[in-house]
Amino acid sequence: MKAAVVTAPGDWAVLDVADPVPGPGEVVVEVERCGICGTDLHVVDGDAGSLAYPVIPGHEFSAHVVALGAGVTHPALGTFVVVDPMVFCGHCVQCRSGWTNLCVTGGGLGTTADGAFARYVKVQANQCEPVPESVPAEWAPLTEPLSCVLHALDRIGPVLGTDTLVIGAGPAGLMLTRMLSLGGARVDVVERRPERLQSAPAFGADRTATSTDQLDRERGWGLVVDATGNAAAIQEGLSLVRRAGTFAVFGVSHAAAKVEISPYDIFKRELTIVGSNSVRHSFGRALRALAGGRVPGDKLLDEPVPLGEIATALRRTRDGSGLKATVLPGTA
Ligand SMILES: [Zn+2]
Numbered sequence: 001m002k003a004a005v006v007t008a009p010g011d012w013a014v015l016d017v018a019d020p021v022p023g024p025g026e027v028v029v030e031v032e033r034c035g036i037c038g039t040d041l042h043v044v045d046g047d048a049g050s051l052a053y054p055v056i057p058g059h060e061f062s063a064h065v066v067a068l069g070a071g072v073t074h075p076a077l078g079t080f081v082v083v084d085p086m087v088f089c090g091h092c093v094q095c096r097s098g099w100t101n102l103c104v105t106g107g108g109l110g111t112t113a114d115g116a117f118a119r120y121v122k123v124q125a126n127q128c129e130p131v132p133e134s135v136p137a138e139w140a141p142l143t144e145p146l147s148c149v150l151h152a153l154d155r156i157g158p159v160l161g162t163d164t165l166v167i168g169a170g171p172a173g174l175m176l177t178r179m180l181s182l183g184g185a186r187v188d189v190v191e192r193r194p195e196r197l198q199s200a201p202a203f204g205a206d207r208t209a210t211s212t213d214q215l216d217r218e219r220g221w222g223l224v225v226d227a228t229g230n231a232a233a234i235q236e237g238l239s240l241v242r243r244a245g246t247f248a249v250f251g252v253s254h255a256a257a258k259v260e261i262s263p264y265d266i267f268k269r270e271l272t273i274v275g276s277n278s279v280r281h282s283f284g285r286a287l288r289a290l291a292g293g294r295v296p297g298d299k300l301l302d303e304p305v306p307l308g309e310i311a312t313a314l315r316r317t318r319d320g321s322g323l324k325a326t327v328l329p330g331t332a
C-alpha cells in the first residue's frame, strides 16, 4: 500500500509499504479520510518527545473495516467507523485508575504506532465506533479532535457564566469555543490571523480580536485556554488569568518549549493550571455531539487532497492557511 512515512525526524516521503495484517482483537480498516493537525507536524519534525522512526502519522480518521483478526465479532466487515487512536496497556497504575490516556507505556496511532496517512491501518476492534448516518461522512474525522476538546472540558470542569479567553482560532480553537459556549461560558477569541476569526461567531464567540489589547475584560479572564501550543502565547495568556482563575494548556507545544512561572504569582493569584492530553472516555461522546449537530463541521474542513498531494496539506497546516486539512489515503 501507499503511505506517507516519516523515516527520520524531518524526513518523510510517500512510499510503498507492506499492508498491515490484523492480530487477535484487531481489525484492519481502509482509511477514507484523515485530518491533519499540529501533532502530525511534531511527528514529522521529530519534536514530539522520543518517538521511534519510521512511523506513519495520522490519527484523525474515518474508515471501513476490511479484515478481522482472530476472535473479533464487532465491528462487522464493511462497517464505517471512526477509531479512538489511543494506545495503552490496560494494566499499569495509570490504566488501572482509568487514566488510559496517560498510560506509562502508552501512545497513539500516528505517533507511537502506525497511523492513517496510509490506505490501510491496523487498529483495536474495541476502539472502533460505528458512525451513525446522521453524521455526514466527510465530518467523521472531526470526532478525534472534538474528543480532545471534550476531554479538555472534563479537565477544566463547569464553565457556566465564566468569562473565557480562547487563544487561537484554528479548528481546535473553534471547536473549543463552540463547546465552551454550549457549556455556558462567555467566550472571547484572540487569533493573530484575522481571516481565521471570521467563523468564530458561528462557533459561539462573544468577541474576537487579533490582539488581547483590543479586548478589555475586567481584571482578565476567569478561564484562559491556549489552543496554539505557542510558548509566547502561553506566557501572555498566563498573565491574563483573573485572580482565582484557571489556565488550560490544550495546544501541543514543542517538547522542549519553556515558559516562565512565578510561584509567588501562583500563590498570590491562586491560579489553577490544567493540562489536557488527548482522549479519555470522550470519543463516543464526541461522535454523539457531531451526530447531534452540535458542531458546524462544514465550517471547519478544507477540500481534501489525495495522498500524493499531502505535502500541500502539511504546509497549509503549518502556516495556518485554511482550516482542517484532510487527505484521502485511498487516492494517489
Ligand atoms: Zn490531532
Ligand SMILES: [Zn+2]
Pocket (backbone or CB within 6 Å): 088, 089, 090, 091, 092, 093, 094, 095, 096, 102, 103, 104, 105, 106
Ligand atoms: Zn497502561
